Amino acid sequence: KAGVTQTPRYLIKTRGQQVTLSCSPISGHRSVSWYQQTPGQGLQFLFEYFSETQRNKGNFPGRFSGRQFSNSRSEMNVSTLELGDSALYLCASSNRGGYNEQFFGPGTRLTVL
Amino acid sequence: GQQVMQIPQYQHVQEGEDFTTYCNSSTTLSNIQWYKQRPGGHPVFLIQLVKSGEVKKQKRLTFQFGEAKKNSSLHITATQTTDVGTYFCAGGGNQGGKLIFGQGTELSVKP
Numbered sequence: 654k655a656g657v658t659q660t661p662r663y664l665i666k667t668r669g670q671q672v673t674l675s676c677s678p679i680s681g682h683r684s685v686s687w688y689q690q691t692p693g694q695g696l697q698f699l700f701e702y703f704s705e706t707q708r709n710k711g712n713f714p715g716r717f718s719g720r721q722f723s724n725s726r727s728e729m730n731v732s733t734l735e736l737g738d739s740a741l742y743l744c745a746s747s748n749r750g751g752y753n754e755q756f757f758g759p760g761t762r763l764t765v766l
Numbered sequence: 767g768q769q770v771m772q773i774p775q776y777q778h779v780q781e782g783e784d785f786t787t788y789c790n791s792s793t794t795l796s797n798i799q800w801y802k803q804r805p806g807g808h809p810v811f812l813i814q815l816v817k818s819g820e821v822k823k824q825k826r827l828t829f830q831f832g833e834a835k836k837n838s839s840l841h842i843t844a845t846q847t848t849d850v851g852t853y854f855c856a857g858g859g860n861q862g863g864k865l866i867f868g869q870g871t872e873l874s875v876k877p
Contacts, residue, residue, distance in 0.1 A: 695870055696809070698866065711864070752858030752865050753814075754811045755801075755809070757801075757809045
Protein backbone atom coordinates (compact mmCIF):
# COMPACT_ATOMS: atom_id res chain seq x y z
CA LYS A 654 0.00 0.00 0.00
CA ALA A 655 1.15 3.51 -0.70
CA GLY A 656 1.98 5.58 2.36
CA VAL A 657 0.56 8.90 3.44
CA THR A 658 1.34 11.66 0.96
CA GLN A 659 1.40 15.38 1.58
CA THR A 660 1.60 18.26 -0.85
CA PRO A 661 3.33 20.53 -1.22
CA ARG A 662 6.49 19.47 0.59
CA TYR A 663 7.81 22.99 0.96
CA LEU A 664 6.07 26.33 1.00
CA ILE A 665 7.18 29.92 1.53
CA LYS A 666 4.57 32.55 2.30
CA THR A 667 4.50 36.06 3.69
CA ARG A 668 2.64 37.34 6.73
CA GLY A 669 -1.05 37.89 6.16
CA GLN A 670 -1.36 35.37 3.35
CA GLN A 671 -3.28 32.12 3.60
CA VAL A 672 -2.19 28.61 2.77
CA THR A 673 -3.81 25.26 2.04
CA LEU A 674 -2.03 21.98 2.67
CA SER A 675 -3.19 18.63 1.36
CA CYS A 676 -2.96 15.11 2.74
CA SER A 677 -3.86 11.78 1.15
CA PRO A 678 -4.13 8.99 3.72
CA ILE A 679 -3.31 5.34 3.30
CA SER A 680 -6.02 3.62 1.30
CA GLY A 681 -8.80 2.44 3.60
CA HIS A 682 -7.89 4.76 6.47
CA ARG A 683 -10.75 7.01 7.46
CA SER A 684 -9.07 8.96 10.25
CA VAL A 685 -6.75 11.84 9.39
CA SER A 686 -5.02 13.91 12.05
CA TRP A 687 -2.91 17.03 11.65
CA TYR A 688 0.01 18.05 13.82
CA GLN A 689 2.26 21.09 13.98
CA GLN A 690 5.89 20.38 14.77
CA THR A 691 8.28 23.10 15.90
CA PRO A 692 11.66 22.80 17.65
CA GLY A 693 10.37 24.49 20.78
CA GLN A 694 6.89 22.97 21.09
CA GLY A 695 7.32 19.47 19.75
CA LEU A 696 4.30 17.81 18.12
CA GLN A 697 1.10 19.74 18.76
CA PHE A 698 -2.25 18.21 17.82
CA LEU A 699 -4.34 20.41 15.53
CA PHE A 700 -7.42 18.34 14.68
CA GLU A 701 -8.69 14.96 13.59
CA TYR A 702 -11.20 14.14 10.91
CA PHE A 703 -13.07 10.89 10.61
CA SER A 704 -15.52 10.17 7.81
CA GLU A 705 -15.66 13.86 6.84
CA THR A 706 -16.44 15.03 10.40
CA GLN A 707 -14.09 16.85 12.73
CA ARG A 708 -13.91 14.57 15.72
CA ASN A 709 -11.26 16.25 17.85
CA LYS A 710 -9.64 19.65 18.00
CA GLY A 711 -6.49 20.96 19.64
CA ASN A 712 -5.84 24.36 21.17
CA PHE A 713 -5.16 26.39 18.07
CA PRO A 714 -6.82 29.65 16.98
CA GLY A 715 -9.65 29.70 14.49
CA ARG A 716 -7.20 30.69 11.74
CA PHE A 717 -6.42 26.99 11.53
CA SER A 718 -9.15 24.98 9.88
CA GLY A 719 -9.51 21.77 8.00
CA ARG A 720 -11.82 19.51 6.14
CA GLN A 721 -12.05 15.97 4.86
CA PHE A 722 -13.51 14.77 1.62
CA SER A 723 -15.53 11.66 0.89
CA ASN A 724 -12.39 9.88 -0.36
CA SER A 725 -10.74 10.59 3.05
CA ARG A 726 -8.30 13.10 1.59
CA SER A 727 -7.91 16.06 3.90
CA GLU A 728 -6.91 19.67 3.60
CA MET A 729 -5.71 22.09 6.22
CA ASN A 730 -6.01 25.84 5.82
CA VAL A 731 -4.24 28.59 7.71
CA SER A 732 -5.47 32.13 7.16
CA THR A 733 -3.74 35.41 7.99
CA LEU A 734 -0.35 33.77 8.42
CA GLU A 735 1.92 34.85 11.25
CA LEU A 736 5.68 34.38 11.63
CA GLY A 737 5.02 31.89 14.41
CA ASP A 738 3.15 29.61 12.02
CA SER A 739 6.46 28.56 10.47
CA ALA A 740 6.66 24.85 11.19
CA LEU A 741 6.55 21.35 9.82
CA TYR A 742 2.92 20.32 9.37
CA LEU A 743 2.44 16.59 9.63
CA CYS A 744 -0.56 14.61 8.60
CA ALA A 745 -1.19 11.14 9.98
CA SER A 746 -3.77 8.54 9.08
CA SER A 747 -5.18 5.68 11.05
CA ASN A 748 -7.58 2.89 10.27
CA ARG A 749 -9.21 2.99 13.69
CA GLY A 750 -9.09 6.51 15.05
CA GLY A 751 -6.91 9.34 16.24
CA TYR A 752 -5.64 7.63 19.38
CA ASN A 753 -4.50 4.46 17.66
CA GLU A 754 -1.35 3.79 15.65
CA GLN A 755 -0.66 6.78 13.44
CA PHE A 756 0.99 6.56 10.03
CA PHE A 757 2.68 9.87 9.32
CA GLY A 758 3.32 11.54 6.01
CA PRO A 759 6.58 13.31 5.17
CA GLY A 760 5.15 16.70 6.17
CA THR A 761 4.91 20.14 4.62
CA ARG A 762 7.59 22.59 5.65
CA LEU A 763 5.95 26.03 5.86
CA THR A 764 8.09 29.14 6.15
CA VAL A 765 6.39 32.47 6.83
CA LEU A 766 8.46 35.56 6.04
CA GLY B 767 -5.79 19.78 30.04
CA GLN B 768 -3.86 16.58 29.75
CA GLN B 769 -0.10 16.94 29.53
CA VAL B 770 2.58 14.42 28.68
CA MET B 771 6.08 15.27 29.88
CA GLN B 772 9.14 13.52 28.56
CA ILE B 773 12.70 13.56 29.88
CA PRO B 774 15.48 14.06 29.15
CA GLN B 775 15.20 16.46 26.22
CA TYR B 776 18.62 15.44 24.89
CA GLN B 777 20.88 12.47 25.49
CA HIS B 778 24.35 11.98 24.09
CA VAL B 779 25.83 8.52 24.49
CA GLN B 780 28.85 6.57 23.34
CA GLU B 781 28.03 3.69 21.05
CA GLY B 782 27.43 0.62 23.16
CA GLU B 783 26.05 2.51 26.16
CA ASP B 784 22.46 2.13 27.27
CA PHE B 785 19.78 4.82 26.89
CA THR B 786 16.48 5.45 28.66
CA THR B 787 13.76 8.03 28.10
CA TYR B 788 10.86 8.58 30.50
CA CYS B 789 7.34 9.74 29.90
CA ASN B 790 4.84 11.02 32.52
CA SER B 791 1.21 11.95 32.06
CA SER B 792 -0.83 14.25 34.26
CA THR B 793 -3.80 11.89 33.89
CA THR B 794 -4.37 8.16 33.54
CA LEU B 795 -3.94 6.95 29.98
CA SER B 796 -5.78 4.25 28.12
CA ASN B 797 -2.69 3.55 26.04
CA ILE B 798 0.80 4.84 25.38
CA GLN B 799 2.56 4.77 22.05
CA TRP B 800 6.17 5.31 21.10
CA TYR B 801 7.46 6.80 17.88
CA LYS B 802 10.91 7.37 16.41
CA GLN B 803 11.76 10.28 14.14
CA ARG B 804 15.05 10.15 12.28
CA PRO B 805 16.73 13.48 11.47
CA GLY B 806 14.90 15.04 8.53
CA GLY B 807 12.22 12.36 8.65
CA HIS B 808 8.77 11.88 10.05
CA PRO B 809 7.63 9.99 13.16
CA VAL B 810 7.39 6.24 12.72
CA PHE B 811 5.30 4.08 15.03
CA LEU B 812 7.29 1.70 17.22
CA ILE B 813 4.83 0.16 19.65
CA GLN B 814 1.64 0.56 21.66
CA LEU B 815 1.16 -0.47 25.29
CA VAL B 816 -2.30 -0.88 26.74
CA LYS B 817 -2.19 -2.91 29.94
CA SER B 818 -1.11 -1.74 33.38
CA GLY B 819 2.47 -2.88 34.09
CA GLU B 820 2.94 -4.10 30.53
CA VAL B 821 6.46 -4.75 29.28
CA LYS B 822 7.27 -5.33 25.61
CA LYS B 823 10.57 -5.95 23.88
CA GLN B 824 11.73 -5.34 20.35
CA LYS B 825 15.28 -6.63 19.98
CA ARG B 826 17.38 -4.13 22.01
CA LEU B 827 14.37 -1.91 22.87
CA THR B 828 12.32 -2.47 26.04
CA PHE B 829 9.08 -0.58 26.61
CA GLN B 830 7.26 -0.36 29.95
CA PHE B 831 3.87 0.99 30.97
CA GLY B 832 3.49 1.90 34.62
CA GLU B 833 1.11 0.22 37.01
CA ALA B 834 -0.97 3.39 37.33
CA LYS B 835 -0.95 3.87 33.54
CA LYS B 836 0.48 7.36 33.99
CA ASN B 837 4.10 6.76 33.07
CA SER B 838 6.17 4.84 30.59
CA SER B 839 9.78 4.28 29.62
CA LEU B 840 11.81 3.20 26.63
CA HIS B 841 15.18 1.58 27.25
CA ILE B 842 17.70 0.83 24.54
CA THR B 843 20.47 -1.61 25.37
CA ALA B 844 23.89 -1.18 23.75
CA THR B 845 23.04 1.73 21.48
CA GLN B 846 24.12 1.76 17.86
CA THR B 847 24.52 4.67 15.45
CA THR B 848 21.32 3.54 13.75
CA ASP B 849 19.43 4.42 16.96
CA VAL B 850 20.03 8.14 16.38
CA GLY B 851 16.85 10.19 16.27
CA THR B 852 14.13 11.66 18.44
CA TYR B 853 11.93 9.32 20.44
CA PHE B 854 8.41 10.46 21.26
CA CYS B 855 5.88 9.01 23.60
CA ALA B 856 2.20 9.72 22.95
CA GLY B 857 -0.63 9.17 25.37
CA GLY B 858 -4.05 8.40 24.09
CA GLY B 859 -7.61 7.60 24.80
CA ASN B 860 -8.63 9.87 27.67
CA GLN B 861 -8.97 13.29 26.05
CA GLY B 862 -11.70 12.83 23.50
CA GLY B 863 -9.70 10.23 21.64
CA LYS B 864 -6.72 12.34 20.63
CA LEU B 865 -3.04 11.57 21.07
CA ILE B 866 -0.98 13.90 23.21
CA PHE B 867 2.72 13.78 22.37
CA GLY B 868 5.59 14.30 24.75
CA GLN B 869 8.30 16.79 23.82
CA GLY B 870 10.59 14.01 22.64
CA THR B 871 14.08 12.90 23.59
CA GLU B 872 16.76 13.52 21.00
CA LEU B 873 19.35 10.75 21.06
CA SER B 874 22.79 11.15 19.54
CA VAL B 875 25.26 8.27 19.46
CA LYS B 876 28.97 8.81 19.14
CA PRO B 877 30.76 5.97 17.33
